[in-house]
Amino acid sequence: MATTLPPLAMHRLVRTAIALLWLIIPLGVVVWHNSTTPFGGSLVGALSALGNSAWLTLSVTLTTSALVLLAALAGARGRHLNATWASFIAVPHVAFAIGLLWLVSPSGWLVRLVDGLLPMWQGPIQSSALSGKSTFTLMVVLVLKELPFLLLMAQANVQQMPIQPWQQQAQALGYSHRRFWWLIVVPALLKRIRLPLYIIAIYTVSVVDIPLLVGPNAPALLAHEVYQLNWQFTNNTQGLVSWGSLFLVVIAFVSVLLLRGLEWVLQRWLGYLALTGKRACAAKSSVKRATTPWFWALLAMSIFISLLLQSGQQSWFYPSLWPQGWQWSRWLTEWPYIAPLLYNTWILAALSATLAWLSAIALLEVQAQSQQHTLNGGWLTMLMIPQLVLVLSWQQTIGPDNGFIGLLWSHTVFCFPYAYLTLHGAYHAYPRRWLWQARSLGYGPWAAWFKVLVPMLKRPLALAWAMAFSISVAQYLPTQWLAPVTHPTLTTEAVSIASGGDWRLGSVYALAQWASVWSVFMLVLWGTRARN
């Protein structure tokens, strides 16, 4: 019996090679390193030194994840986010944080705007939850940055559900659209977005660059604390680093368990409400409005303009809405420093995105040929482990500044699961009969694939590459720990500069970082636009 692309043995080879490169070897290094390195210090000592940070991390993770989940569940029934909005998700976290902080800080742009509109307002806010660096600011940044990702995942799942017939049945039984959504769709949706929600939670557990910019310092988040301890090479701090890594894994595990518990409670509660027979309509949700594309467009635009003004201002004192003096020459004087960083960032991102993308396509093709259409969470394992724990083990095994190949490999390890996740839905929804048609007309498997599948899936394919590219551009920890001297990138420099307090220069680097990702997304969207 003839096969479509490669035979069964080739399928196994492809799966094994991909698993080895992006899953087994990276995980194997972590397991080997942690099983052969003794923990320094005691558990009690580590708990007293890092306990507060651990609790803070757990609280922030659970609060932001729960908020993002509820907003996504409410917002997924709004207008569908399309590919253009995928580019918003790809705005690097660092650029987002730097821009947002200027927008919402106590003497920031929004406060100045209110000041200008309300004459009775008295000066900048003296004490604000949204002060420069605080837990609240951190959570606002994380919620606003993670929500579009979960929204997109939720809406992609909603599109695969038979919403219309369900709705017709529910409305025929007298239920309002809102009640139908929460009692019928949400219980089904909760299960489907479990994995992306866990990815968000584990990202929050391990994120370092955002807390460096906007997070609290005393106590800092655990990953932030461990990151700083790792720069101090004493026996005591290295012991704390090991314990801190273990705590991060435990927090990640506990967070996932508690989020699973939250899902269970929500399911039970919605199940109970569904059996009451109550058909009344709840008050109109403001969350839905907040998750419409316009909100995100306005937010992205405000952050972009905020960064742009910051990058060109010379003096900008409160309460002036616009800078009093300009210094656009900053861009020119910085260019000699930015240019090599741009080169490093682009080369690294292009290569790692291409490797991750090709691997994801090969895996999806093999899975499609084997008719394994469900998303296999195993391939997302690297997103389910705190990044700091992984990178720390790699750094301590292969050493810092070990060359470009190690750095490229580490970036690809994180780009691959995103490329796989982004492309999975479209690739498996693609009807294979198109390929049979082409082959029945005399085309070989590769010719059929390139001439029929590729043109039909060009946009999802290109978006998956762009997503992988943006993931690489946004990587902070792998670059900072594996090649900080030989291959600094825009992200590592933007964090270094902005965390030092120079927001004007930080904005220049943040904009360059944003522009790198944005230009790729725009190019992809323009290059794959549908015919009219």
Place this chain on the structure above:
Amino acid sequence: MVFKHHQLVIPKLFVAAGDVLTLTGASGIGKSSLLQWILGVDQPGVTIEGQLTLDGNDLGQWPIERRQIGLVTQQADLFPHMTVAQNLLFALPKRHAHRHDWVAQQLQSVDLAHYAKAYPDQLSGGQRARIALLRSLAAAPRSLLLDEPFSALDVKLRTTIREFTWSKLMAANMPAILVTHDAADAPGKVVNLEQYYYD
């Protein structure tokens, strides 16, 4: 053919050039699986043993593209990123002389000449069905598989397209296999697969 919950044990079936063998049977019995096996498509979860010969050649190990078996389906499966003319050109062998003239002539023969630059989503169901058949025949297949090609059409159109299909097949003088739920579709011998069904 061994499926998850049943099997089909089909004796020798023969289709002569110019004939159409019609396969019927309940949904899920394996009609489409049988067609896919003939076409050469891998089907995980279905074990198939048997021999398939065409013009005296054992096709068992041949890949799809070498078998020269055309396929027409209910969805027509015209490539959406290609125009009508491009769909036909895609199917036409490279060695064919006067490719563009041939396509124009074929479109003229079915009154669709002015749709050459249209995309499949701009055609009606009947127009798509006609182009799908023309495209399959353009590749000069040695046999044709028809997987419920008329079931998406309304009654009036169904009769027209059916007659169009049989006339084209008769002219091409090749063996064809039709899968359908509607016995009225069958132009010749009908085989009900339910007689070969075993639990």
